[in-house]
Amino acid sequence: MNTDQSNFFDSVCKQARRAALLQSAAETLEWDERTGMPPKASEYRAQQISTLNAMVHELRTDETYGENLESLSQQIDTSQPNDIAATVRGLTRDWRRNRKLPTDLVKRISTARVRGQQVWDESRRADDFAIFAPVLKEMVSLQRESGDRMAEGTDRDAYGALLDTYEPDAKTAELQQVFDELRTPLVQLIAEIRDAPRQPKIEILERDFPVDAQKRFSRWVAEQIGFDFQRGRLDETSHPFCTTLGPHDCRILSRYESNWLPGGLFGTMHEAGHGMYEQGLRTDDWFGLPPGSYGSLGIHESQSRLWENQIGRSRSFWRWLYPHAQNYFSSSLSGVDPEDFFFAINTIRPSLIRVEADEATYNLHILIRFDLEQALINGTLSVADLPEAWNERYRSDLGITPPSDADGVLQDVHWSAGLFGYFPTYTLGNVISAQLHDAAAEQLGDLDAMFAQGNFQPLLQWLRENVHTHGQCLSQTDLVKQTTGASLSATSLIEYLRSKLRPLYGLTG
Amino acid sequence: MNTDQSNFFDSVCKQARRAALLQSAAETLEWDERTGMPPKASEYRAQQISTLNAMVHELRTDETYGENLESLSQQIDTSQPNDIAATVRGLTRDWRRNRKLPTDLVKRISTARVRGQQVWDESRRADDFAIFAPVLKEMVSLQRESGDRMAEGTDRDAYGALLDTYEPDAKTAELQQVFDELRTPLVQLIAEIRDAPRQPKIEILERDFPVDAQKRFSRWVAEQIGFDFQRGRLDETSHPFCTTLGPHDCRILSRYESNWLPGGLFGTMHEAGHGMYEQGLRTDDWFGLPPGSYGSLGIHESQSRLWENQIGRSRSFWRWLYPHAQNYFSSSLSGVDPEDFFFAINTIRPSLIRVEADEATYNLHILIRFDLEQALINGTLSVADLPEAWNERYRSDLGITPPSDADGVLQDVHWSAGLFGYFPTYTLGNVISAQLHDAAAEQLGDLDAMFAQGNFQPLLQWLRENVHTHGQCLSQTDLVKQTTGASLSATSLIEYLRSKLRPLYGLTG
Known part of the structure; x- marks a missing residue:
């Protein structure tokens, strides 16, 4: 970098570090909130956190900061895997995404998140999806709008842009392909296990x-x-x-x-x-x-x-x-x-609740959510039809029917908090973990x-x-390639599960 | 208040509330630091806290904020005991005090505090006052400068201005008088107890x-x-x-x-x-x-x-x-x-360490510190002569000689942290607590x-x-008067101690 570039770089780093410092302060307050804050302190704590978060947002959407980033982006080859390029690439990416979202939309989403989680909680306690339906409908529409705006000028659709928030550069179609690879062998393995000669105590x-x-x-x-x-x-x-x-x-x-x-x-x-x-x-x-x-x-x-x-x-x-x-x-x-x-x-053992699921059936819970949330964002599934679609998939994929919406479509907080495009990263993690484990075993010997x-x-x-x-x-794509020598693939996960579980359950052949 | 006044008032309250919110966030981080933060997190935590504190300071010394306060101060009778008057009075007072301290001095004090506490700790571990002496000397001089500046345009001297930071409106001479009232009966009671016929197990x-x-x-x-x-x-x-x-x-x-x-x-x-x-x-x-x-x-x-x-x-x-x-x-x-x-x-029982002292002898520890810190700030006692003066007072007032500076003049963190004018509030608290207790007993009956x-x-x-x-x-003065019907006085405290302790120790007459 020349002196000008160096100065710009230092300036954007300084601002990003300040934003991170304030964000980490807000996260400390959140940690405290979730580990034993006195019950009546929650209202003011929410104010403290949102004040700090607003400061962070201001720093990250600041005009001069963005101009410096854009100028650096034009002068530096940001495709390189080095620290400077990664810094400019990552900060610019975040700045552009933030800039695409009008303040008004950000505020509406923020309000809808708070309200969404409250109403979801209420709805789940009452075991009544109808209570949650209107706020979920609004949230889907806000997320679609947000996805559409972030997708502008890219080759993504709304859901793809939302996914990109949590899994940068990942493509919906690529994930879909890996998940499809996973589905059939997994369903088959789980069915085999259900009828296996040996069962655990x-x-x-x-x-x-x-x-x-x-x-x-x-x-x-x-x-x-x-x-x-x-x-x-x-x-x-x-x-x-x-x-x-x-x-x-x-x-x-x-x-x-x-x-x-x-x-x-x-x-x-x-x-x-x-x-x-x-x-x-x-x-x-x-x-x-x-x-x-x-x-x-x-x-x-x-x-x-x-x-x-x-x-x-x-x-x-x-x-x-x-x-x-x-x-x-x-x-x-x-x-x-x-x-x-x-x-x-x-x-x-197939079960109703994702967070209590074992490492094999867990992925089926995710695949269901991945398909349904895409359909919600794309508009091919209405919120009104969601519970029936949910139950239908649990019947076909896991062989169980949720006895109630509370233990069915209402079990996760994610959608109420506006987290669309988040669920697939769970199974993606399982897929990558198996690939990494294989690569480590190959390189380190007898793990x-x-x-x-x-x-x-x-x-x-x-x-x-x-x-x-x-x-x-x-x-993520480059990391998997560089570390394992292969592309993202479900093979390692399937093999890992089959080779451990089939002998345990007395399955042969 | 008319509309203009109302607007000014709302605006200063808003700013003061924002400062309080950021300060309370900083204090949450400090609470976490002192309850189990991982050891290696301390450096970044210090950055988080000082960043938040700097923001607070900025809000509280802001020009427009001060102008609004000054303007309100001229228009409102701030001597009244109501909420609006108290708000304008308190915020204006703080703003003026802050404004009297140049940024450079505030920074030097802040640096000296951090360094002071480190060196004090080192010096106490090594039981070597010489290590601490130079930083204490600098701290005394910084505090004197700070006190002098805050005293400008008031009828206070430097120490009086420092005292005013912790005990608003309290006067050194008034405290001195109450403490003098306390000293002789207290020393006498403690001596009687030392030689008393009954002693506790x-x-x-x-x-x-x-x-x-x-x-x-x-x-x-x-x-x-x-x-x-x-x-x-x-x-x-x-x-x-x-x-x-x-x-x-x-x-x-x-x-x-x-x-x-x-x-x-x-x-x-x-x-x-x-x-x-x-x-x-x-x-x-x-x-x-x-x-x-x-x-x-x-x-x-x-x-x-x-x-x-x-x-x-x-x-x-x-x-x-x-x-x-x-x-x-x-x-x-x-x-x-x-x-x-x-x-x-x-x-x-007279003892070396203030924080372990009983409720009677505790006050003698404070009286010694009150006298010595006044002498330090007034320049009548040099830092070099402090250990000898300290030991001399422990001999004369408590009848014990500190065996080392670590358990003598180096025992408290306060001076290393720039807290001059703070110690007397401890005994002041004891004095007031006895007066309040008497008043409550009188008004509530058989406590x-x-x-x-x-x-x-x-x-x-x-x-x-x-x-x-x-x-x-x-x-504080008005509170004591209004609640107890009397001025600040050591009588209640002396009576409380004598009437409880003398019979216990078998002292009569």
Whole structure:
């Protein structure tokens, strides 16, 4: 860069860093809200957060800031995978998208989100979709408008533009193709398992597992796999999540039930996977800027799923962990055969609720939502017809009929919060996690032998170098290609599930 | 107010509320920092807090804001005790004070505070005053400059102006007079107690009191005396404090040691006293504005001391609480005579460390600091001579010689943080708490009978109406006069201590 370019670059970075600082302050307030803020504090807390967010929005849509970015975009080859190019590319992209949305629309969406979540909650409690229908209809229309505007001047349609918000550069058709690849073998595998000769003894996991012991156990496991507690912490909340409050401050949150061991443990491993990704970003130099920010939600989810499932539900992992688990939960696990335990945590069973689903059927829940939300945004499905379409798909894909809308179409908060194009990133994460696991195994040798000894450092290091460090310098597509040598594909996931689950369930051939 | 005045008034209130909102966000970040933030997050956290504080400062020193305030000040009778007058008076006062301090001086003080606390910490660990001396010297000079500037155009000297920061409208000479009133009877009482025929069995309090039980007990007591957990919470930290993060969000923090029961319990009652004051302010309408803000540090401390000492160390309170305490700590307290327990928590014994001092000797610690910090600011005592002056006063006033500077002149963080004029508010709080207690007893009847039944509602209600609700509408002087019918005076405090302690220690006559 010449001196002028350098000055522009420094100026936009400074502004983006300031926006990130204020945003991280707002996120700290949100973390506090979700970990124990006094009940009556919520109204003012909402004001604090929205004031900070408005400041962030102002900084990110500022005219001079945008002009500097546009000028840099013209002078620099932003297609390069280096930090400067990624910074200009990412910031310009965000600025342009923000600029396409009129302030009035942003405000209407923001209001509709707050109202939407309230009414959704009410509607779900009353088990009455009719209460939610009008606000969902408005939200669909606002999201369509927002998608249409963001799509202007691109080759995307409205849904594609919404998807692009969460999964930059991903195309609807490409995802559709990968999901189609996944659907048939998955449905087949799940059907086989349903009628399999062996079935797990799930009651092992429903015994008494004192919450205090679960907390200590989960924390210890998170530490062992590599979550850095000098740069993060683990807390309790009602809806687990992971949030980053600074370059060296990543908070993960989990939830524990005394009669269900997998919830707290795998929830913690899932969030620790997200957390280790955040801790592996180059935040020292690039916090709040594209090189130091996560690549996409799909990549993020690949990290959580890798630790939760590929590792957390593997036999080799439990070869190491099981004796420790027996120490923590001696009264419930003493005398339980390790193989029975391992089988139980790999229970596959179609169920109603996405967030409680196992790692195989989970994807069917997502595929349903992906199809339905596209149809809603494209206008081929009306909100009035949504519950019937939902139930129909649950019958055909999972073989179960939701007994009520509360446990059916009303189960997720996402659409009420305006999150259209978000769901597919969950299954995308599963797909990528399996591809990454295969690539790591190929390059690092016997991963199972390492896990059986509680040695996760080589894998974590590999993820640091091949995934985390890139931030937004590589798109999801390029990251998968560069790291695995192949394009996005469902093959690894299908193979992973088949090869682990079929023998467990006594399926041969 | 006419329309113009109304518009000005709305505009300054809006700006002050915005400043309060950003400040409360910064304080939330600080609360988080002191309750469990990951160790490596501190550098960025400091940036977040200072960025928010800089925004607050900008809002509060804004030119137009000040002009509006000045114009209102000329048009409204600000001597009235009503909300509008108090708002204009308080905001104008703050604006003028801020304006008198050049930005450069504010920055130098801010840097010196950070550096001062670091070097103080280092110096105390090394037990070497020489390390701290140069930064303290600089801090004294900065504070003197700041005091001089704030004193310009007033009848105050530099120290008086610093005092005014924490205790608005209080005069050094008036405090000096009340403290002088207090000194001789206090020194005499403490000497009598030292040689008294009966002495407490303090080991009762040094038995094993499991920290978990202490936490539950302290929380329960805080709830019983009236701290509202719907609008606040209680946490653990290394240096207990109370902070308000919104109109309905007051956080109190305490600390527990397994072999010292009084620390955690009375620490919690102390902070709950602060917290109940904050919860009694009219924050619904006036959060962040003078009518909804605490009157002075002295008033604040009167509330914490009232609950900690006048109530928490009274016989009637323990008539109610002791059986509960025996339930919480059955192994350590079963068989302990209530009277022995009560005597033990009223142990009076000169000691080195202010924060560990009992309610009588505590004031002597403050009187020493009050005299020494005045001499430092006035230039009649040099920093080089401070340790000797400190030790000399401990010998003469408390009869003990600090064995080291670490446990002597280096024990408090205050001066390193630039807090000159702050110490006297502690004893002022003790003085006021005794006056308020007497007034409440006179107006409410038999307080002891109420406490003996665990009934604190009448007293809390009286404090709400007579103290809390006034916010900054009444100065400390006016508040004491209006509520107690008398001027500030040490008589109540002396009488309270003598009448409780002399019989306990078997002193007659």
